[in-house]
Amino acid sequence: MSTLLRLATAGSVDDGKSTLVGRLLHDCKAILADQIAHVKTVSEARGGDFDFALLTDGLRAEREQGITIDVAYRYFATEKRSFILADCPGHVQYTRNTVTGASTADVVIILVDARHGVLEQTRRHLAVAGLLRVPHVVLAVNKIDLVGYDEAVFTKIAKDVGEVADQLGIADLQAIPVSALVGDNVVEHSADTSWYDGPTLLEVLENANGRTDTSNQPLRFPVQYVIRPQTEEYRDYRGYTGTVASGTVTVGDPVIVLPAGRRTSIAGIDRPVVTATSTAVVERPSAIAGEAVTVRLADDIDVARGSVIVAAEHSPGTRRELAATISWLSDRPLTVGARVLIKHTTTTAQAIVTKITGALDLDTLGVIDAAELDLNDIGKVQLKIAAPLAADPYSSNAITGSFLLIDAHDGWTLAAGMIDDEEGELL
Amino acid sequence: MTAPVINTVTELDALESESIFVFREVAAEFERPVILFSGGKDSIVMLHLARKAFSPAGVPFTLLHVDTGHNFPEVLAYRDAVVEQLGLRLEVAKVEDYIADGRLRERTDGTRNQLQTIPLLDAINAHRFDAVFGGGRRDEERARAKERIFSLRDEFGQWDPRNQRPELWSLYNGRHRPGEHVRVFPLSNWTELDIWNYIEREQIPLPSIYYAHERDVFERDGMLLAVGPYSQPRDGETVARRTVRYRTVGDMSCTGAVASGATSAAEVVIEVAASEITERGATRADDRASEAAMEDRKREGYF
Ligand SMILES: Nc1nc2c(ncn2[C@@H]2O[C@H](COP(=O)(O)OP(=O)(O)OP(=O)(O)O)[C@@H](O)[C@H]2O)c(=O)[nH]1
Numbered sequence A: 001m002s003t004l005l006r007l008a009t010a011g012s013v014d015d016g017k018s019t020l021v022g023r024l025l026h027d028c029k030a031i032l033a034d035q036i037a038h039v040k041t042v043s044e045a046r047g048g049d050f051d052f053a054l055l056t057d058g059l060r061a062e063r064e065q066g067i068t069i070d071v072a073y074r075y076f077a078t079e080k081r082s083f084i085l086a087d088c089p090g091h092v093q094y095t096r097n098t099v100t101g102a103s104t105a106d107v108v109i110i111l112v113d114a115r116h117g118v119l120e121q122t123r124r125h126l127a128v129a130g131l132l133r134v135p136h137v138v139l140a141v142n143k144i145d146l147v148g149y150d151e152a153v154f155t156k157i158a159k160d161v162g163e164v165a166d167q168l169g170i171a172d173l174q175a176i177p178v179s180a181l182v183g184d185n186v187v188e189h190s191a192d193t194s195w196y197d198g199p200t201l202l203e204v205l206e207n208a209n210g211r212t213d214t215s216n217q218p219l220r221f222p223v224q225y226v227i228r229p230q231t232e233e234y235r236d237y238r239g240y241t242g243t244v245a246s247g248t249v250t251v252g253d254p255v256i257v258l259p260a261g262r263r264t265s266i267a268g269i270d271r272p273v274v275t276a277t278s279t280a281v282v283e284r285p286s287a288i289a290g291e292a293v294t295v296r297l298a299d300d301i302d303v304a305r306g307s308v309i310v311a312a313e314h315s316p317g318t319r320r321e322l323a324a325t326i327s328w329l330s331d332r333p334l335t336v337g338a339r340v341l342i343k344h345t346t347t348t349a350q351a352i353v354t355k356i357t358g359a360l361d362l363d364t365l366g367v368i369d370a371a372e373l374d375l376n377d378i379g380k381v382q383l384k385i386a387a388p389l390a391a392d393p394y395s396s397n398a399i400t401g402s403f404l405l406i407d408a409h410d411g412w413t414l415a416a417g418m419i420d421d422e423e424g425e426l427l
Numbered sequence B: 001m002t003a004p005v006i007n008t009v010t011e012l013d014a015l016e017s018e019s020i021f022v023f024r025e026v027a028a029e030f031e032r033p034v035i036l037f038s039g040g041k042d043s044i045v046m047l048h049l050a051r052k053a054f055s056p057a058g059v060p061f062t063l064l065h066v067d068t069g070h071n072f073p074e075v076l077a078y079r080d081a082v083v084e085q086l087g088l089r090l091e092v093a094k095v096e097d098y099i100a101d102g103r104l105r106e107r108t109d110g111t112r113n114q115l116q117t118i119p120l121l122d123a124i125n126a127h128r129f130d131a132v133f134g135g136g137r138r139d140e141e142r143a144r145a146k147e148r149i150f151s152l153r154d155e156f157g158q159w160d161p162r163n164q165r166p167e168l169w170s171l172y173n174g175r176h177r178p179g180e181h182v183r184v185f186p187l188s189n190w191t192e193l194d195i196w197n198y199i200e201r202e203q204i205p206l207p208s209i210y211y212a213h214e215r216d217v218f219e220r221d222g223m224l225l226a227v228g229p230y231s232q233p234r235d236g237e238t239v240a241r242r243t244v245r246y247r248t249v250g251d252m253s254c255t256g257a258v259a260s261g262a263t264s265a266a267e268v269v270i271e272v273a274a275s276e277i278t279e280r281g282a283t284r285a286d287d288r289a290s291e292a293a294m295e296d297r298k299r300e301g302y303f
């Protein structure tokens, strides 16, 4: 639908993610004079060279500690396309923020320090990327300047990461030797890596496919909010607002409204027309995945926030029990029997964790038995839910297949969840 | 910067849809949302998007203006006209009231952007607003670059950037305890260029100060400040009549103008795309105060 590409960085602490992001922005001429001047002043005050990481490490604590704590978003464009860049932290304590940054990414750039090779955090972030089904993963073997531009080091790390990626089901992995500090193979090809004849990082990013277009898939339309203007002009108007999660909605389409299961058809799709003084709508014939619209239905049936309008021929049905893979984001461990809230599309309901089936072991990448899930664990659980959900497997629909678990007491987001498909494979 | 103007219509459509989604989530999940409306371009775009989100019904939110008392008259006139035309409810929290009764003291430099925090937080408490829409964009400033779209504030209105809630996909979690509130930033992913492309595409009217006009200005800290009731040239600062426009509007005493001949949104788009300096770098003295000026203000509860 658009040429926009969303990137996120990942990898272990100090592998050079922020430096790489700064370098990329700098070499794409996406940094303006006052920002450069600011980084120069701050770098000099600390008695060091120009520190590219300061372009994204904007918090006081980040600058004091020299690490990234939370995601920084940057926006830039080249001749070819525009980018939203999420620079994520590497420190294990802030993994939840890296999951945040990666959840909306089309491409994850995993960095590995050429001197250190694959670390536990590299494996964890690869697992997160695999679990989230991020379409492309780029491996940047960084600090290649510090290993004398040695091809053997690059090849070894590319092979190690390739094996992990295979096990995690990451199909699309592109390895590049880079030096974020010097700029090798970031935007310009490096003369010091003559043994590497692949693309630069920017070339990979400019040519990567963006978000998968889901407008050919079955319609899913979670209702957000019901509009009833009750004005003279729109006296009997009743519009159901939402963003098309997948598929295409067309006037006349037969649909089912879940969870009730009532059949009806699309009577109209409205597009807002707003001028300085008037607020109105005009009809449009159809809308595709990603568009925020208002639909009207042919029959006067009970539809509210939490209803999902689906293609009549391809209804997912509803369920009150789910098997899912979750990334646990809370300091308090998850135990069987925990009562939580589940937020799934526009429904929030009570849920109970009935079973912890297992947890991902980062060393073997296999599933092991687990009595509880701790902070940053990836595990498999079963849930019983107080309301029927119109859910799909995450592998077929990232929107109707994903959910949050929330602490009902303090509101904290406890987990990111992805609904398993029939095979129930972990990743 | 040589970045070309490549924002296609479909990219603006995607941004628009994302923002509309956010407005609808808030309308459905909160009881007393409010839009911070200053009459600046970002809040104007925000209101336009909110109107689209609920059309053909009206916007189900109140507006809140935190008034520094150092306003551009054109902006106040614009604010009042919009409220009148659309039949909206406007609350105004005045910094002047706080200075008058001693709850706040005028700063030595005379600027009032920083003084807005307490009136803002008091208004949020008094009206029990639970969701507060701000027009902040992540591309504006390095602390803003770290914001969630739904950003929790504690009982004291404070932001804790070291301990933000995870925010996954577009599943926005607005749960909060009594006394806490959520700041919501529907324009998070818009850039200054996107805003101007959108203003031009949608033909959104703006206060006239956003376009080139003649004004008596003097130079201070590399900015062009208007001669007016709140800012006067000091010794050695010379006044000249120049053709300028504003890239942001804030406290008139510390918001700078830029030399510009752009008289339409289309011309501003070209100018912004070619600009060598960021919007805040060009126009906000208050952000230059220290390395983490914005972060510090945001922690205390600022916009
Ligand atoms: N020699 C060399 N040093 C590098 C390179 N990339 C980064 N560094 C240095 O490595 C250190 C860590 O860099 P950062 O960019 O802050 O690392 P990070 O991955 O963002 O760290 P976290 O975000 O905290 O996980 C800094 O001192 C950088 O200057 C490189 O390619 N070569």
Ligand SMILES: [Mg+2]
Residues within 6 Å of the ligand: A017, A018, A019, A053, A057, A067, A068, A087, A088, A089, A090
């Ligand atoms: Mg970093």
